[in-house]
Amino acid sequence: MVQANIHPLVQSLYRNTSYQFWLLQLVGWFGLALISFLSLTLWYDQQEFNYIAHTLLQSLLGILVAWPLRPLFHYLWNMRPLARLINTALGVLVCSGVWTVLRISTFMALTDEEGLWSDFGGWLFGSIFIFSCWAAFYYGIKYYQLLQEEHETLLKVAGENKEEQLKRSKAETVAHEAQLKMLRYQLNPHFLFNTLNAISALVQTKDTDRANSMIVQLSDFLRYSLDNDPIQRVSLNEELKALKLYLNIEQTRFGSRLELEFDVTAAAEAVKIPSLILQPLAENAIKYGIAPMEQSGKITVLARLDGDFLELEMIDTGKGLALSNAQTTSEGVGLRNTKDRLQTFYGEDYSFKLEDADVPGTRVYMRLPLEKQVI
Amino acid sequence: MQKLRTIIVDDEPLALDLLRSILADIADIEIVAECSNGREAIAAASQLNAELLFLDIQMPGVNGFEVVKALQSDVMPMVVFVTAFDHYAVDAFDLHAVDYVLKPLDAERIGRAVERALDRLKSGLDLSFKTPLIGAINDISERIGADNPQQKTSDNLSDGMKTKLLVRDSGVVKVIPFEDIDWVDAAGDYMCVHADGETHVIRSTLRELMSKLDDKRFARIHRSTIVNIERVVSITPLQKGGSLLHLSEGETLKVSRNYRESIRSLFQ
Numbered sequence: 001m002v003q004a005n006i007h008p009l010v011q012s013l014y015r016n017t018s019y020q021f022w023l024l025q026l027v028g029w030f031g032l033a034l035i036s037f038l039s040l041t042l043w044y045d046q047q048e049f050n051y052i053a054h055t056l057l058q059s060l061l062g063i064l065v066a067w068p069l070r071p072l073f074h075y076l077w078n079m080r081p082l083a084r085l086i087n088t089a090l091g092v093l094v095c096s097g098v099w100t101v102l103r104i105s106t107f108m109a110l111t112d113e114e115g116l117w118s119d120f121g122g123w124l125f126g127s128i129f130i131f132s133c134w135a136a137f138y139y140g141i142k143y144y145q146l147l148q149e150e151h152e153t154l155l156k157v158a159g160e161n162k163e164e165q166l167k168r169s170k171a172e173t174v175a176h177e178a179q180l181k182m183l184r185y186q187l188n189p190h191f192l193f194n195t196l197n198a199i200s201a202l203v204q205t206k207d208t209d210r211a212n213s214m215i216v217q218l219s220d221f222l223r224y225s226l227d228n229d230p231i232q233r234v235s236l237n238e239e240l241k242a243l244k245l246y247l248n249i250e251q252t253r254f255g256s257r258l259e260l261e262f263d264v265t266a267a268a269e270a271v272k273i274p275s276l277i278l279q280p281l282a283e284n285a286i287k288y289g290i291a292p293m294e295q296s297g298k299i300t301v302l303a304r305l306d307g308d309f310l311e312l313e314m315i316d317t318g319k320g321l322a323l324s325n326a327q328t329t330s331e332g333v334g335l336r337n338t339k340d341r342l343q344t345f346y347g348e349d350y351s352f353k354l355e356d357a358d359v360p361g362t363r364v365y366m367r368l369p370l371e372k373q374v375i
Numbered sequence: 376m377q378k379l380r381t382i383i384v385d386d387e388p389l390a391l392d393l394l395r396s397i398l399a400d401i402a403d404i405e406i407v408a409e410c411s412n413g414r415e416a417i418a419a420a421s422q423l424n425a426e427l428l429f430l431d432i433q434m435p436g437v438n439g440f441e442v443v444k445a446l447q448s449d450v451m452p453m454v455v456f457v458t459a460f461d462h463y464a465v466d467a468f469d470l471h472a473v474d475y476v477l478k479p480l481d482a483e484r485i486g487r488a489v490e491r492a493l494d495r496l497k498s499g500l501d502l503s504f505k506t507p508l509i510g511a512i513n514d515i516s517e518r519i520g521a522d523n524p525q526q527k528t529s530d531n532l533s534d535g536m537k538t539k540l541l542v543r544d545s546g547v548v549k550v551i552p553f554e555d556i557d558w559v560d561a562a563g564d565y566m567c568v569h570a571d572g573e574t575h576v577i578r579s580t581l582r583e584l585m586s587k588l589d590d591k592r593f594a595r596i597h598r599s600t601i602v603n604i605e606r607v608v609s610i611t612p613l614q615k616g617g618s619l620l621h622l623s624e625g626e627t628l629k630v631s632r633n634y635r636e637s638i639r640s641l642f643q
Contacts, residue, residue: 190433193459194387197478201393255388291386294412294435 017145021070025063028137032130033059050110057110058103065099066134073138092135096127103127176344177231183341184230185276187222188283191250198253214252221245225276230341233272236303236310240264243278247299250286258290259298268303271310271370274345280334281314281364289318289362297361310368317361321354342368378405379492380424384416384439385431385457390478394429394457397482401489413437417445421627425452427492429476432458440512444567444574448505448560449597450629453495455488463515471511503599506563513565513576516544540587542568542575549575553588557606557624561599572624594637596620596630604638 012019036055041047072091076084100123104116116123195218202211224242228234240262251258282299290297302313335354342350349369357363381404385391391409398404404427408419413434420428420442432439439456456475458464468475474488540551555570561581568575581599593601602620611619616632630638 189460193478194390197393197459197480198387198389200479201389201396204393204396253387253389257386291433292435294414 024137024141025066028134029059029062032062054107054110057106058099061102061106062099062130065095065102066131069095069134069138073135077142088135092128092131096124096131099131100124100127180230180341180344183337183344185225185228185279187225191283194253195249210252214249217245217249221249225279228275230275232275234275235269236264236271236273237269239273239275239278240269240301240303242276243282243301246279246282254290257293257296258286259296261298261300263300264303265305267305268310271305273310273368274341277338277341278312278314280338284334285314285316285318285362289316293318306367308370310370312366312368314364315357315361317357317359320356320360321362342366379403379427379489379496380405380407381427381429382406382408382410382416382419382423382425382452383429384410384413384434384442386411386434390431390457393480397480397485398429400482401486403489403493413439413442416442420446420452421450424450426496427489428452428454430454430456432456432461432464440515441574443505443508443512444576445569445626446505447597447628448503448562448567448599449631451503451505451508453492453504454508455492463518464511467511467514467518470514471507473507473511503562505560506565509562509565509567509576540568540577542577544575551575554592554603556593556603557622557626558600558602558628559584559593560601569626596628596634596638598631600628602628
């Protein structure tokens with residue numbers, strides 16, 4: 001990765017392969033000149049200016065001769081390996097030949113030495129070696145750059161993927177919570193206004209104790225249903241307290257028409273459940289079970305543990321499903337909301353049944369896992 | 376000044392207490408019956424010759440709307456609906472000028488409803504009180520039934536359909552043979568067809584319907600009421616020349632003095 005504090009020139013060098021090529025050319029060829037000077041020139045004790053000049057000149061000629069190799073290799077890049085190898089070797093041979101001719105002729109011109117053409121083979125051998133090295137470097141560096149590039153792209157893609165995944169899981173959580181909020185219990189305005197009317201009646205008839213107790217119960221129930229975070233869990237005990245507030249209010253309204261029974265084991269009371277999950281069921285039991293009947297009815301709430309599951313039951317003594325219209329076109333918004341909330345909380349690990357009770361009436365049965373939670 | 380004979384109806388005992396208590400402070404009101412469901416309300420209204428009915432809508436068994444539909448329009452008292460929360464209904468009531476009060480009840484608001492009833496009575500206008508009520512109820516059931524696929528009632532009856540009536544109830548068309556009709560009463564542009572213990576509301580006029588019905592079986596007994604005479608099980612004569620017909624389904628209908636001759640001839 002490119003770091004931000006690197007000098008701009010180095011940065012452009014890093015990015016621009018053309019700059020890199022020319023830098024390497026200069027370093028390579030003048031490195032060769034240096035080696036040539038240190039070995040051959042010193043070895044043969046040719047310290048005159050002309051010999052040293054030739055050492056430099058042959059490097060300059062090398063740069064010129066190697067110049068066309070770059071576009072040629074670039075052109076060969078996309079050929080099949082064998083074709084590339086052959087063409088590369090040809091290129092190397094031709095350049096080596098040209099360079100050798102140039103080197104010998106300039107050497108002879110500068111130093112007045114003669115008869116060097118007979119040594120052409122030796123000079124050519126050195127040339128071929130150098131241009132082969134040139135080609136090897138060229139391809140090596142090119143492959144290295146390609147690898148680097150691919151590596152970077154890979155890293156970038158991986159980074160993007162990770163970010164994407166993070167975004168997605170965050171979005172999923174938000175959607176999840178929004179769904180739960182949407183499915184939260186909605187206070188039934190009909191219940192509220194009828195209850196206020198009943199309280200008004202108690203005040204009007206100077207039954208202050210009952211009026212007061214109704215107001216307190218209604219306030220507690222409102223607090224519970226309004227304060228409650230739909231994502232939070234509460235103990236069954238707390239949930240039942242709120243449910244009793246509601247059902248006691250309904251009992252005051254309906255008078256002798258409503259009877260209540262609770263049968264909850266102590267172990268079940270401690271279990272955590274989604275808040276206000278029983279409330280819509282109780283409202284349905286009142287609306288479809290108790291309210292439509294002229295004679296009195298009963299609502300029974302049962303809770304017990306069964307292994308790793310909590311079993312909840314709510315039974316009313318109404319007319320049952322077929323006659324109560326609870327199931328006809330829509331099964332009631334409250335019931336569907338309860339099911340959707342259970343689904344969001346427990347995935348597929350719960351069961352929910354709505355059926356006719358043994359005695360005429362409706363029975364809701366829920367079986368919820370104790371520990372498992374999706375969020 | 377004669378007091379308004381009033382019936383109050385609510386299934387919640389406390390709501391009934393409150394209504395009674397508020398009305399007790401109004402001098403023009405005399406409560407003649409308290410009912411805790413629609414069935415009792417129908418019985419009381421058709422026997423007690425009441426002038427005003429405070430009627431809760433949500434009740435077990437027969438609800439407030441069904442009470443109105445079941446009552447004979449010629450003896451229909453003025454109705455003030457009592458409701459807790461129902462924006463469908465409130466819209467429809469406003470549209471058809473039907474009086475209603477909201478729970479929790481406001482004594483002042485009830486006072487105004489009583490005044491309005493007295494004004495209507497004093498104005499002496501010969502209006503059917505059932506007409507606006509049925510208009511509103513029909514509106515509400517249409518709005519609620521709007522979710523259900525509506526089927527169009529065909530007006531062109533085939534020959535076989537000439538002795539049957541088509542009625543539409545919340546999107547479902549029912550076929551009612553004429554002989555199943557117990558009695559019919561008119562409320563403005565609507566007809567309430569009472570058959571098999573149910574009341575169906577159709578758009579028609581009394582004259583239109585009379586022309587279809589067999590005049591050997593159906594007789595007019597009041598300005599807006601037709602009865603299937605085969606359903607009549609007993610007759611109670613009244614002092615001023617009218618009478619009461621008791622039907623096999625348990626209903627009681629009032630016969631106006633003006634129509635007693637036609638009844639007499641049918642039974643001869």
